[in-house]
Amino acid sequence: MTTTSAGPAPTIASPAPPRRRRSGGGAPYLVFLVPGALLLLVVILLPLVMNVGISFTTWTGVGTPEWTGFDNYERLFSDGAFWASFRHNVGLIVAMAILPTLAGLVVAAALFDVVGTRFGPRAAAVLRACVYLPQIVPVAVAGIIWSWMLAPRDGALNRLLEATGLASLAQDWLGDPDLALYSVMGVLVWFQLGYPVVIFVAGLQRVDPALYEAAELDGASWWRRFWHITVPQIRPEIFVVVLTCTIAALKVFGPIYVLTRGGPGGATSVPSYLSYQSFFEKTQVGYGAAIATVLTVLILLLTAGFLRLQNRAEGGERS
Amino acid sequence: MTTTSVRRGRGVSSWAVLASLVLLAVVMLLPLAVVVFNAFKTPAEYSANGPLALPQGLNLDGITEFWERVDFGQKLWNSVLISGSVAVLAVVVSVLNAYALGIGRIRGRLWVLVLFLVANTLPQEALVYPIYYLWKQLGLYDTRFGVIVVFTIIQAAFGTYLLSSVFSTFPRELLDAARIDGASKWQVLVRVVVPISAPTLAVLVVFFFIWTWNEFFLPLVLLISNDTQTVPVALGVLQGQRLMDATTTSASALLGIVPAVAFFLIFQRTLTRGITAGAVK
Known part of the structure; x- marks a missing residue:
């Protein structure tokens, strides 16, 4: 910490690899990592290891956990509710990652390419802000708004359908087991769309306008330009959006808690809600920990896979 | 930082694109707008006119009641x-x-x-x-x-x-x-x-x-x-x-x-x- 030497500080550890020759040695900098490392240890790593440990026990949260090995995992894999919750997660990935990415691409391209150039950047900025607004509403509040919008008797959506003469389409949106998941998916599309739009619009700023002009002179249609210029140019952003949205979809808790509490009859239950229930409602802490562990492994594998894919794609472009 | 140096015309198709984006913006904002309408209604007004009507006045009872109820x-x-x-x-x-x-x-x-x-x-x-x-x-x-x-x-x-x-x-x-x-x-x-x-x-x-x-x-x-x-x-x-x-x-x-x-x-x-x-x- 007190080294004031201008040249590289002498390294105590093994000889420095050539990469570090200008960095002045690494060891003195370790001090700066202490607060972060301590917090990481106490708040993240220790609980994570404990959670994995708990998943091999039967425990109500009080007293001593009883070691039961893989019992929780065996139970998990034969538990219909657990598999159903993962199927619901697939629906949420469609609603939070796939649909918003596809729609986001079209909206961002239209904002950038049509509205921004022909109606001015201000019009594009206002429209972008409108689409983004649901993103800044707290998830819990979004859930409150929608559970009331979708209420069966005096909900705004059913009233709107009645007012437009479509009363026959009115539904118990969140109370009908066949419909509830789709209603939740619709809410999540509304909630999520702004994120890809903003990221993609920002990415499009990078694209060389000359590419578009050349394509337009060649008589390429808007769709052709979209597929052959816009999409390839912002591929890094698309990767990031798909990854972060997929992870977010796997972790969804707030909207389920507020909209349906996993109901009706488990029709919208997701793993995160299932583990919450096991922890705090059923006091089957070991089982909840097992669900959380499986979810963690899945998310980490997915992240690693995406990052490899991304590296390979970038490497392929460079060579 | 506009994309093109030449400002292109506003054809029918670009108006159509603008219109659909405006429609999208309205759909995105609608739930928030409905919330704002109804936050200022009295319960009686709500049950009489439904959630979609504009509020007849600025009734702050719902807000103050909620504010006090949850501190x-x-x-x-x-x-x-x-x-x-x-x-x-x-x-x-x-x-x-x-x-x-x-x-x-x-x-x-x-x-x-x-x-x-x-x-x-x-x-x-x-x-x-x-x-x-x-x-x-x-x-x-x-x-x-x-x-x-x-x-x-x-x-x-x-x-x-x-x-x-x-x-x-x-x-x-x-x-x-x-x-x-x-x-x-x-x-x-x-x-x-x-x-x-x-x-x-x-x-x-x-x-x-x-x-x-x-x-x-x-x-x-x-x-x-x-x-x-x-x-x-x-x-x-x-x-x-x-x-x-x-x-x-x-x-x-x-x-x-x-x-x-x-x-x-x-x-x-x-x-x-x-x-x-x-x-x-």
């Missing part, structure tokens, strides 16, 4: 205190980490970075029970400080990851010049690195504030008493009990939206400035 001022203060502390502390921790990783380039930094990235992607479900248990033992359960500690590192994990890559491209000449002038590592950090990366740090403060403000799961578990709960938790719990009528529900949603929208408007300039500053890095 909303206290909730607001809890949220501000928690989010504000986390935003500042998490940026400080991120800067310290990133200084060691991005500029100090300590040995094994890649693995440390991976660890922080993992910390950021982990589902909170995998941490919640041990934290709940440990915090009870440590007397941190149901305290705002306990939640601040948790989110400081969760947000700093992202900040470390981002800032490390920003700092790794930091102009070496500046660092070397400061060192030749006899500045210690601490002085280099405070007088050179932090001022130059201030726009990026400002963006991180804003992000961390909003993200922490909107957090639901861990605060729901860790904060159970009226004196410590945040705005989203208080609203979510009340909603779960299904005790509110439609106008009170709207009033509560409105009170939940207003601070978020206010931050968005206040911080929008910081954000746009920061994003461009980040792009230059």
Whole structure:
């Protein structure tokens, strides 16, 4: 910490690899990592290891956990509710990652390419802000708004359908087991769309306008330009959006808690809600920990896979 | 920074595109608009005219009733205190980490970075029970400080990851010049690195504030008493009990939206400035 030497500080550890020759040695900098490392240890790593440990026990949260090995995992894999919750997660990935990415691409391209150039950047900025607004509403509040919008008797959506003469389409949106998941998916599309739009619009700023002009002179249609210029140019952003949205979809808790509490009859239950229930409602802490562990492994594998894919794609472009 | 030097015409198709985007914007805003309408209605007016009619006057009963029922001022203060502390502390921790990783380039930094990235992607479900248990033992359960500690590192994990890559491209000449002038590592950090990366740090403060403000799961578990709960938790719990009528529900949603929208408007300039500053890095 007190080294004031201008040249590289002498390294105590093994000889420095050539990469570090200008960095002045690494060891003195370790001090700066202490607060972060301590917090990481106490708040993240220790609980994570404990959670994995708990998943091999039967425990109500009080007293001593009883070691039961893989019992929780065996139970998990034969538990219909657990598999159903993962199927619901697939629906949420469609609603939070796939649909918003596809729609986001079209909206961002239209904002950038049509509205921004022909109606001015201000019009594009206002429209972008409108689409983004649901993103800044707290998830819990979004859930409150929608559970009331979708209420069966005096909900705004059913009233709107009645007012437009479509009363026959009115539904118990969140109370009908066949419909509830789709209603939740619709809410999540509304909630999520702004994120890809903003990221993609920002990415499009990078694209060389000359590419578009050349394509337009060649008589390429808007769709052709979209597929052959816009999409390839912002591929890094698309990767990031798909990854972060997929992870977010796997972790969804707030909207389920507020909209349906996993109901009706488990029709919208997701793993995160299932583990919450096991922890705090059923006091089957070991089982909840097992669900959380499986979810963690899945998310980490997915992240690693995406990052490899991304590296390979970038490497392929460079060579 | 318009795309083309030649301003193109506004054909029928571009008007059609504009119209569909305006329609989309209306659909996105409609639920929020309906909330605003109904937050200012009396329950009688609501049951007579339904949720879609415009309010006949500005009735504040629903809002004041809800405010007093949940002691909303206290909730607001809890949220501000928690989010504000986390935003500042998490940026400080991120800067310290990133200084060691991005500029100090300590040995094994890649693995440390991976660890922080993992910390950021982990589902909170995998941490919640041990934290709940440990915090009870440590007397941190149901305290705002306990939640601040948790989110400081969760947000700093992202900040470390981002800032490390920003700092790794930091102009070496500046660092070397400061060192030749006899500045210690601490002085280099405070007088050179932090001022130059201030726009990026400002963006991180804003992000961390909003993200922490909107957090639901861990605060729901860790904060159970009226004196410590945040705005989203208080609203979510009340909603779960299904005790509110439609106008009170709207009033509560409105009170939940207003601070978020206010931050968005206040911080929008910081954000746009920061994003461009980040792009230059």
